[in-house]
Amino acid sequence: MISVNNLSLYFGGQDIFSDVSFMIHKGEKIGLVGKNGSGKSTLLKVLSKEQSPNSGNLNFPKDLIIGYLPQDLDFYDGRTVIAEVKTVFEDLNNIEKK
Numbered sequence: 001m002i003s004v005n006n007l008s009l010y011f012g013g014q015d016i017f018s019d020v021s022f023m024i025h026k027g028e029k030i031g032l033v034g035k036n037g038s039g040k041s042t043l044l045k046v047l048s049k050e051q052s053p054n055s056g057n058l059n060f061p062k063d064l065i066i067g068y069l070p071q072d073l074d075f076y077d078g079r080t081v082i083a084e085v086k087t088v089f090e091d092l093n094n095i096e097k098k
Contacts, residue, residue, distance in 0.1 A: 001025050002047070002064070007056030009042060016042050020056070044068050 002024040009016045016039040024030055032040050045051040047058070048068035060066075067088050079087075 001059075001061070003057075003059040004047075005057045005059075007043075007046065007053050007058070009039070009046065009051075009053045041070065 004023070005021050007020040008018045010018075020043070032043065034040050042051065045068060046053050048066045050068060069085070069088075
């Protein structure tokens with residue numbers, strides 16, 4: 001289960017989102033919709049720990065892995081799309097090789 005409590009984030013004095021709370025139970029499938037610029041991608045970055053919130057609590061199971069693939073990609077070292085996607089599984093592939 002993912003639990004988000006009173007999550008807030010702001011940039012330059014502007015609230016991106018304020019006091020957001022929700023729970024996602026194991027096995028649930030959710031959708032995140034909203035207008036352009038409403039904070040959807042930013043919320044996903046916070047959930048994937050790519051960005052820190054200004055306040056609030058995030059609670060995840062210790063073994064939970066959240067991946068986030070942004071709409072606009074910056075490829076490293078000239079990698080292809082498939083090579084970039086495969087990087088998500090690098091840790092698992094290394095474990096399997098051992």
